[in-house]
Amino acid sequence: MQEQIQEVLALTNRWVKRLSREKFSMLFTLIQPMLFWLIFFGNLFQRAADVQVVQAPNYMSFLAAGVVVMTVLNNGLAGGVDLLFDKENGFLERLMATPIRRSSVILSRFLFVMAITGMQILVILGVAFLFGVQAETGILGIAVILLIGMAFGIGLTAISMAMAFSVKSHGDFFSVLGFLSLPMIFLSSALVPLAAMPGWMNVLALFNPMTWVIDAVRPLIISGWSQALPQVAIAAAVLIAFDALCLYGGAKAFKRTVG
Amino acid sequence: MSSSIAIDVQGLGKSYDGVKAVDNLSLTVHEGEIFGLLGPNGAGKSTTLRILITTLKPTSGTAKIFGRDVVEEADTVRRLIGYVPQERAIDRFLTGREHLLLLADLYHLKKDEARTRIDSLLKLVSLEEHADRVAKGYSGGMKRKLDIACGLLPNPKVLFLDEPTLGLDVQSRLNIWEYVRQLRDQGITIVMTTNYLDEADQLCDRLAIIDRGQIRAIGSPKDLKAGLGGDGVWLTLGDPTPQALEKLTTALKTLPYVRAITPREQGLDVRVDGPEKALPAILEIAGKVGCRLDGIEYHRPRLDDVFVAHTGRSMKDDLQESSSD
Numbered sequence: 001m002q003e004q005i006q007e008v009l010a011l012t013n014r015w016v017k018r019l020s021r022e023k024f025s026m027l028f029t030l031i032q033p034m035l036f037w038l039i040f041f042g043n044l045f046q047r048a049a050d051v052q053v054v055q056a057p058n059y060m061s062f063l064a065a066g067v068v069v070m071t072v073l074n075n076g077l078a079g080g081v082d083l084l085f086d087k088e089n090g091f092l093e094r095l096m097a098t099p100i101r102r103s104s105v106i107l108s109r110f111l112f113v114m115a116i117t118g119m120q121i122l123v124i125l126g127v128a129f130l131f132g133v134q135a136e137t138g139i140l141g142i143a144v145i146l147l148i149g150m151a152f153g154i155g156l157t158a159i160s161m162a163m164a165f166s167v168k169s170h171g172d173f174f175s176v177l178g179f180l181s182l183p184m185i186f187l188s189s190a191l192v193p194l195a196a197m198p199g200w201m202n203v204l205a206l207f208n209p210m211t212w213v214i215d216a217v218r219p220l221i222i223s224g225w226s227q228a229l230p231q232v233a234i235a236a237a238v239l240i241a242f243d244a245l246c247l248y249g250g251a252k253a254f255k256r257t258v259g
Numbered sequence: 260m261s262s263s264i265a266i267d268v269q270g271l272g273k274s275y276d277g278v279k280a281v282d283n284l285s286l287t288v289h290e291g292e293i294f295g296l297l298g299p300n301g302a303g304k305s306t307t308l309r310i311l312i313t314t315l316k317p318t319s320g321t322a323k324i325f326g327r328d329v330v331e332e333a334d335t336v337r338r339l340i341g342y343v344p345q346e347r348a349i350d351r352f353l354t355g356r357e358h359l360l361l362l363a364d365l366y367h368l369k370k371d372e373a374r375t376r377i378d379s380l381l382k383l384v385s386l387e388e389h390a391d392r393v394a395k396g397y398s399g400g401m402k403r404k405l406d407i408a409c410g411l412l413p414n415p416k417v418l419f420l421d422e423p424t425l426g427l428d429v430q431s432r433l434n435i436w437e438y439v440r441q442l443r444d445q446g447i448t449i450v451m452t453t454n455y456l457d458e459a460d461q462l463c464d465r466l467a468i469i470d471r472g473q474i475r476a477i478g479s480p481k482d483l484k485a486g487l488g489g490d491g492v493w494l495t496l497g498d499p500t501p502q503a504l505e506k507l508t509t510a511l512k513t514l515p516y517v518r519a520i521t522p523r524e525q526g527l528d529v530r531v532d533g534p535e536k537a538l539p540a541i542l543e544i545a546g547k548v549g550c551r552l553d554g555i556e557y558h559r560p561r562l563d564d565v566f567v568a569h570t571g572r573s574m575k576d577d578l579q580e581s582s583s584d
Contacts (some may be wrong), residue, residue: 003367010364014353021352021393090348094409097312098365099337258314 007100011108015082019116038067038127041191053196056222064128065218066190069210071120072149073184076156077177079113080164084173087164087257096258106254110157117153118146125221133221137228141220144228148235152213155243158250165257189214212238265290265417265448266311270320273306280306282472283320288417288465293439293449295463297456297562299574303472304452305421311450312342312419324417338366341415343406345422351395355386355405358394359412366413380408384438400431407438418442420451424458436462456562456574468569475569484560487568489518489530491558492541496526497551510544517541526554 019026042060049059056062083105086092095105125135125142135141160177167173185191187201188210194202205211216235219228266288273281281303288294296304309315311322313333322329327336350358356377363373381387384404394402403423410418423439424432439462443449453459459466460480467477476483496503504527508520511529516537519530531537534557545552566574 006364006367010361014350014357014361017357018350018352090344091350093309093312093314094342094344094348095365096314097337097340097342098362098413099334099367100365 004101004104007104008107008111011095011104012111015108015112018082037070038063038124038131042067042131054193056218058132060128060131061133061222062193062218063191064125064133064221065214066188067128068121068124068145068149068217069152069188069214070185070190071124072117072153072213073156073210074181075113075117075120076153077160077181079109079153079157080160080162081170081173083109083161084164084167084170088170092258102254102258106161106250109161110154113157114150114153117149121146121149128221135221136224137220141225141228144232145217145220148213148216148232148239151236151239151243152209155209155239155246158243158246162246162250162253165253184208184210187211189218209238209242263290264288265292266294266322266324266450267326268307268311268320268322271307271310271317271322272319273303273310273315274318279472281310281317284469284472284474285320286467286474286477288448288450290448291443291446292464293443293451293462295459295466296450296452296469297454297459297463297466297566298452298469299454302469304469306472307469308419308421308450308452312340313337338413339416341410341413341418343410343418343420343423345425349394349397349402349405352393354391354393355381355397355401355408356390358405358409362409362412376412376414380411383411384408398431399427400434403427403431403435404438407435411442415447417448417450420449422452422454424453424455432458454574456566460562468566470570476565480562483565484562487530487560487564489532490534490560492529492531492534492537493523493554493556493558494526494529494541494545494552495554495556497553499525503550506548507545507550510548511541514540514544 038060042063045059045063049062051058054062083092086095092105096102122142125145135145137144163173163176167176187204188208189205190210194205194211194215197205212231212235216228216231219231264287266286268284268286271281271284272279284303284307296307298304306315310317311324311329313329313336316330324336324339327339329336353361359377359380360373363377368376378387381390384407386401386404386408389397389401394405397405407420407423410420420439424435427435436458439449439451443464451463453463463480465477465479466483468475468483476486478486494507496507504522508527511517511520511527514537516532517529518532521528529537529541531541538555538557542552542555563574
């Protein structure tokens with residue numbers, strides 16, 4: 001047990017070092033979702049979006065939950081990229097030839113992606129606060145948002161790692177990534193409430209776990225506990241099923257690659 | 260050959276979708292020797308290496324390192340071995356020292372132990388000056404040195420090297436050879452893959468020639484070359500009529516140092532022991548029987564000849580094929 005902690009910490013430390021030395025990439029990772037979605041999109045649609053339709057004090061407060069979950073989505077789906085490069089250049093093989101628990105590499109990645117995602121959620125909520133969006137459920141609500149975000153992130157990171165272990169080349173990986181991420185966003189309640197969607201999109205969005213996650217985070221920001229709690233309960237159920245499925249698939253892909 | 264066995268491979272096989280990458284391969288490596296796996300790209304030597312370092316499971320057969328099975332006792336095997344992958348397997352965002360610190364944690368070394376060992380390894384490969392620079396700026400030779408330091412960090416009994424000098428300049432290459440010999444002299448068993456004939460010839464104590472997943476020949480470079488039947492003397496006749504060739508062949512057969520004679524274009528291929536005596540004697544005989552020689556060419560057998568003899572094709576052809584892909 002102590003040995004595994006030593007392994008996971010050392011491997012996580014490597015991810016942190018890498019990120020801190022890729023200053024450009026770090027800046028983009030951290031700033032992009034806020035800048036692009038929250039600030040530009042939020043302000044752009046501030047007056048175009050009908051508050052009756054979005055059922056929120058203003059579009060920015062409606063969008064905050066969407067941006068939080070979109071960040072989780074992007075971080076999670078990209079969570080396996082570094083492992084993919086490690087696989088391609090042989091670093092993974094170097095690691096696997098050492099007497100570590102096979103799971104340590106995976107665990108370090110989860111730990112790292114979750115930490116980054118958590119920080120980003122806090123920064124996004126902070127920026128939203130500067131634009132006048134205040135979480136109705138306070139500090140405790142923010143803690144619940146973090147928990148939900150990470151629970152969703154675990155499943156997504158597992159998908160990403162499974163893909164990293166399964167694809168033939170990183171070209172394939174990025175094609176799938178690009179194909180997945182935008183439809184996941186548009187076919188969810190991130191930008192528009194379900195009720196305001198065309199019927200067929202509404203139906204598809206119901207099958208998107210992201211919708212349920214956003215619908216739990218949103219009332220935590222704009223409504224309050226009484227409306228949020230039932231949604232949080234539903235999201236918890238969806239996430240348990242989602243994570244179980246993703247972790248199962250991820251474990252299978254991992255076993256196939258590293259035995 | 261009385262030393263104990265470090266690696267014992269029996270009937271090893273690995274198939275991918277029905278294609279045999281390694282096919283019923285058996286070999287033993289003795290403790291304290293440099294053992295080479297020589298073959299063209301795609302011959303199965305890397306697959307064999309990956310099975311030995313436990314990162315790939317064989318589909319049949321067994322491999323044991325100091326008696327420990329690479330599948331059943333993988334974790335124990337991993338504590339006995341060091342691995343030096345091909346040069347690309349370096350994290351360009353980490354410094355040399357950070358690579359070693361990471362591995363120290365993965366081998367569960369204590370902090371103090373790690374620090375002293377890392378310092379001495381950096382000294383060994385003379386990388387101290389660059390230890391705290393990120394690897395992005397390292398030259399090919401420096402990366403290789405770092406790789407070797409990484410492979411040595413666990414104090415391994417067996418060190419595996421994958422194409423240790425691929426793409427290096429001549430000087431770095433010679434340096435790496437020197438390190439490898441030093442390590443062998445310290446008692447570390449070395450297993451390396453290579454597709455350089457001269458490297459296999461000069462560095463390896465013994466080697467296995469692998470082609471299409473199978474071992475074609477195994478032994479020391481010297482024995483393998485001697486197995487070809489001596490040095491070659493190629494005679495080109497001025498007037499190569501069948502009668503003249505016949506006469507010369509009969510006369511040469513009386514010489515004690517001649518081991519075999521085969522016809523070749525415009526002349527004969529004579530295999531001899533000890534060229535100092537054989538060459539003058541051959542010239543004398545040719546004069547005696549009245550054969551005018553237009554050319555005489557002498558060459559020691561090369562490892563490439565061994566490769567040709569055992570696989571029916573030249574390794575150089577293969578290298579050219581693969582580089583023109």
